[in-house]
Amino acid sequence: MDTRIDEIAEGIHRLSVHVPDIAPPAGFTFNHFLVRGEEPLLFHTGLRRMFPLLRDAVARLIPLETLRWISFGHYEADECGAMNEWLSVAPKAEVAHGQTGCMVSLNDMADRAPRLLKDGTVIDIGRGKRLRYIDTPHVPHGWDAGVLFEEGSSTLLCGDLFTQLGDGPAMTEGDIVGPAIQGEDLFGYSSLNPGMGATIRRLAETAPRTLALMHGPSFRGDGAAALRDLADDYDRRAQILWSATANKAAA
Ligand SMILES: [Fe+2]
Ligand SMILES: [Fe+2]
Secondary structure (H helix, E strand, C coil): CCEEEEEEECCEEEEEEEECCCCCCCCEEEEEEEECCCCCEEECCCCHHHHHHHHHHHCCCCCHHHCCEEECCCCCHHHHCCHHHHHHHCCCCEEEEEHHHHHHHHHHHCCCCCEEECCCCEEEEECCEEEEEEECCCCCCCCCCEEEEECCCCEEEEECCCCCCCCCCCEECCCCHHHHHHHHHHHCCCCCCCCHHHHHHHHHCCCCCEEEECCCCEEECCHHHHHHHHHHHHHHHHHHHHHHHHHHHHC
């Protein structure tokens, strides 16, 4: 395995690792994003066992000890498995996450105390990069789930949303909703809940020009439209689920 590095928006680098053994033959891609600023931020630490690979890739872009912020969508191995390895190589680094993530997992699991981000908190990392934390509980999964929106480049680091298979291009302007629907059909990875469509539509209000997917290509274009289409699909799924539940209760 190796790491492919691409700049998907000004100062935002996608470090991508394709694992052919997951969901073959297409395989599955894990993407990590380094946001360059005076205080560099890494979104997704990578799996713990993937740390040497990611560490060497990040070291091609910045001196490791300058890494200042570590953040991720939710507490899960691919999002944050290597969190403590990063804390050990970057002495000034802090984990930054939402209130639920800190209180439920990170206050205990992180080797140094995390910084708690309230919904809407902005971290200004310099060089025009400002990252706003947005709570998305249970979307697509994890009570502690959240995303970061980089205001300067209008890039939404949207984590597991739009998960798709395969090792596509680093950047696409094509359809990402269809492949995401297929990904959901295959994996069933989302915590389908009544508020899911509304939560995703709230993200559309950021009107992102770039969507940085954890498992798939980055998308450039009308990010709000893609998010609204994804929200509609989850509303459709929720409707089917609730109807089936109601019919069962009535039978
Ligand atoms: Fe996840
Ligand atoms: Fe993930």
